[in-house]
Amino acid sequence: MSGRTHTRARPERTCVGCRERAAKSDxxxxxxxxxxCVPDHRGTLPGRGAYVHPAVVCLDQAVRRRAFSRALRFPGVLDTAELRTAVDKAAEATP
Known part of the structure; x- marks a missing residue:
């Protein structure tokens, strides 16, 4: 045996809210x-992206720490109203 595992590697990203690593698909x-800040559900919008868990707690932490402006390299404050609506809908859909 070579010691290699046969599981497929999944890309990981870091949540800008809680700073925990998770699978990109999560x-x-x-x-x-x-x-x-616009949610990119399909992952195809152009430009630099930041990742966050679709949870209100992580979103609040990211907004409080101004993590989106820093991660997206945007000078100034970003509007997160549309993002909050999308996260609220995702939180309602998950039991």
Whole structure:
């Protein structure tokens, strides 16, 4: 035996809210579009992305620490209203 595992490697990203690493598929990608944080559900929007768990707790931590502006390299404050709506919907859908 070579000692190698035969499981497929899954890409990991770090949540900007809680700073924990998780599978990319478990996180929500965020992109800055015209001064607002926009959720990128399909992962195809152009530009730099940041990742956050689709949970209100992680979103609140990221907003409080101004993590989105830093991670997306955006000068100034980003509007997170649309992002909050998307996270609230995701939280309601998960039991």
């Amino acid at each position: 996180l929500l990608r965020i992109v800055a579009v015209e001064g607002a």
